[in-house]
Structures are given as C-alpha cells and as structure tokens.
Amino acid sequence: MQTFTDTPQAPTTQPLGVTPAIRIDSLGxxxxxxxxxxxxxxxxxxxxxxxxxxxxxxxxGKSTLLTIIAGLEHPTEGTVTVTSGSAAVMFQESALFPWLTAGRNVELALKLRGVPRSQRRAQALELLDLVNLADAAQKRPHELSGGMRQRVALARALAQDRKVLLMDEPFAALDAITRDLLHEELERVWRETGRTIIFVTHNVREAARLGQRVVLMSSRPGRIANEWRIDDTGTRRIESPEVSRLAIEITDQLREEIRRNAA
Ligand SMILES: Nc1ncnc2c1ncn2[C@@H]1O[C@H](COP(=O)(O)OP(=O)(O)OP(=O)(O)O)[C@@H](O)[C@H]1O
Known part of the structure; x- marks a missing residue:
C-alpha cells in the first residue's frame, strides 16, 4: 500500500548526512x-x-530545466550541481544511428567512454540483455519497433555509465501497452542499477506510476508548484487505485495551474 504525501511549496530537503545527487539552487x-x-x-x-x-x-519549461541539468544550456541565474559530474540523457526520439545494428549503437557509446575494443561486444550484449533485447543485437533500427528502439536507446544511455539519467518524455510516442511494458522495464533497470533518474513527462498517470516523487511545475514562468512523495517504492500498476487516486489529485492541481495561466 502506498501513501502519498502532498507537500505544497515544500523546500526539497535531504536526509542529514546524504550528499544530494543533484542540487538546483535559485535557478532562473x-x-x-x-x-x-x-x-x-x-x-x-x-x-x-x-x-x-x-x-x-x-x-x-520542463525540457529547459532538463537541458540545464544536462549542461547543454546555462542558467541565467542560480546554480546546478550534479555531484557525480555529468549525466546521461535520453529523449523522445531514440536517435540511433540507422546504419549501425542495435549492438553497434551501444558499442559506440562504450567506445566514446573509452572502453577497450576487446570488452565492448560483451558489455553491449550485457546492456541489451538488461533491457531484454539481447536477441536483437544484430538488428538495425528500422527492423525494430518503437518500443524496442527506446530500449536500445536506454541501453545506450546506460552504456555511458553515469550515475544520473535524465529522460525527456522517452515513451511519449509509444502506444499505451508498449509504454506500460517499458515502465516495467525502466523500473526494473532503475532498481538493478541504482541510477538517479529525472523523468520528464506531461502524462500525469505515468508520473504517478513511476515516481518516488512527483514534482509539478507551473507555467510562465516555470516554478515548482507542488510535490508529492510516494512512501512505498514497491511496484504499482498504472491502473491501480493508488495511482488513480494520486493522478486525480495531481490532475486537479495541474488544471488549476493551466486555468490560472490562461486567465
Ligand atoms: N532555445 C530556445 N530559445 C527560445 N525559447 C525557448 C528555447 N527553448 C525553449 N524555449 C521556450 O521556453 C519555454 C519552455 O519550453 P520547454 O520546451 O522547456 O517546455 P516543456 O515544458 O518541456 O514543453 P513540452 O512539454 O511541450 O515539451 C517555451 O515557451 C519555449 O518556447
């Protein structure tokens, strides 16, 4: 059973003694x-x-915030610190190289990281296995479904071996059933690898299904409007009463934000 804590305007505090993975301070x-x-x-x-x-x-401004955390844009004000250095990023489009097989796409990320040639093939297969795609290592992107391409993109992001993974609506273009499967995959990968993940979405149910914490942003300007913590981190289905209840609560507030912005 999950419990949800609604912490309006809460300062996002950290347990004592734990260095945050990401710290964003007064960013504009x-x-x-x-x-x-x-x-x-x-x-x-x-x-x-x-x-x-x-x-x-x-x-x-969700994507803008993510690109600033990724170091691809600079803030006008304030600071961002990614304690572990840099982050891996995954986007809505898989952006795989079409002339390379799935395996080679992942190997390329390993090469860029400096992994010796002799180890790349085996490591790429391990990563593809982690996203349940070891059988597709020899296939080129056009031979894969959208969901499979996003799995390869996830394996490639993991190949960068960064502690922080930034995901910008990675499943938005997928049908609901495939998205559901990818949620399960991603959750499993997250539990197995211990990555810190920021997952951007405008799909309320997706956020309520996946997040340990859901942060809601307001518009024009983008500010943090509210956040919800989900105490129990056990797996929850997207159609479960807990997810529905939280999604309704968040949707109500999101509507309010949109109405306020339109006024
Ligand atoms: N490079 C840029 N130059 C000028 N304006 C930009 C640039 N990038 C984003 N913006 C503006 O910043 C605002 C926030 O855009 P952003 O893409 O971050 O929003 P978002 O919440 O990710 O939207 P969506 O959910 O539709 O992807 C928008 O008004 C957009 O037009």
Missing amino acids: KRFGPTGPVVLDNITLTVAPGEFLCLLGASGC
Whole structure:
C-alpha cells in the first residue's frame, strides 16, 4: 500500500548526512536578454538513487530545466550541481544511428567512454540483455519497433555509465501497452542499477506510476508548484487505485495551474 504525501511549496530537503545527487539552487532562465522568464527561482535537491518525475503543462519549461541539468544550456541565474559530474540523457526520439545494428549503437557509446575494443561486444550484449533485447543485437533500427528502439536507446544511455539519467518524455510516442511494458522495464533497470533518474513527462498517470516523487511545475514562468512523495517504492500498476487516486489529485492541481495561466 502506498501513501502519498502532498507537500505544497515544500523546500526539497535531504536526509542529514546524504550528499544530494543533484542540487538546483535559485535557478532562473530566460532566452536572450529581452526574452520572457522561462524558469523562475527553482530550488530542488534530488537524492542519490531517487526516481523523480517532473510534470507540467506543455511549454512550462520542463525540457529547459532538463537541458540545464544536462549542461547543454546555462542558467541565467542560480546554480546546478550534479555531484557525480555529468549525466546521461535520453529523449523522445531514440536517435540511433540507422546504419549501425542495435549492438553497434551501444558499442559506440562504450567506445566514446573509452572502453577497450576487446570488452565492448560483451558489455553491449550485457546492456541489451538488461533491457531484454539481447536477441536483437544484430538488428538495425528500422527492423525494430518503437518500443524496442527506446530500449536500445536506454541501453545506450546506460552504456555511458553515469550515475544520473535524465529522460525527456522517452515513451511519449509509444502506444499505451508498449509504454506500460517499458515502465516495467525502466523500473526494473532503475532498481538493478541504482541510477538517479529525472523523468520528464506531461502524462500525469505515468508520473504517478513511476515516481518516488512527483514534482509539478507551473507555467510562465516555470516554478515548482507542488510535490508529492510516494512512501512505498514497491511496484504499482498504472491502473491501480493508488495511482488513480494520486493522478486525480495531481490532475486537479495541474488544471488549476493551466486555468490560472490562461486567465
Ligand atoms: N532555445 C530556445 N530559445 C527560445 N525559447 C525557448 C528555447 N527553448 C525553449 N524555449 C521556450 O521556453 C519555454 C519552455 O519550453 P520547454 O520546451 O522547456 O517546455 P516543456 O515544458 O518541456 O514543453 P513540452 O512539454 O511541450 O515539451 C517555451 O515557451 C519555449 O518556447
């Protein structure tokens, strides 16, 4: 049985003595000197091994925040620290090299990390096995389904061997059943590898299904509006009463945010 804790406007605190995996302090972002403020005063800490879902309406700044954490954009104000150095990123599109097999796509990430050639093949197979795709190592991306391509993309992200994995709507283009399966895969991989994950989505149920914590952002400017912690980290099905209950609560608040923004 899960319990949900709604902590409105809560400062995101860390247990004493634990160094956060990610620390974001008073972060602000605008594009260009005269552009509107996209992100305003975002303060957030993420614990090592935490699975955090970042949720908000389209255009609220979720991807911008993720790209700043990834170091691909700079904040206008405030700071971001990824304690372990840098993070691996996975996007909605798998962005695999079409002329390489699934195995070679993963091997390339290992090569870029400096893994010796003699170890790459075996490590790539291990990673593909982790995402239940060892049988598809010889297939090229066009021979794989969308869900399989995202599994390869996940294996490739894991090949970077970073402690932090940033995921930007990785399953948004998949049908509901495939997405459900990928949720199970991702949860298993997360439990087995202990990665810290920030998972961006505008799908409330997906966030309620996956996250140990769900952080809701407001729009224009993007701020942290609320967060929910899910105490028990046991597996929960997307159609379970617990997920539904939490999703309804979050949706109500998301609607309020959207209405306020439209007013
Ligand atoms: N490179 C850029 N230059 C100028 N404006 C940008 C840039 N990137 C994003 N924006 C603007 O910042 C705002 C937030 O965009 P962002 O893509 O971060 O939102 P989002 O919450 O991820 O949206 P979605 O859920 O639709 O992907 C939008 O108004 C967008 O137009």
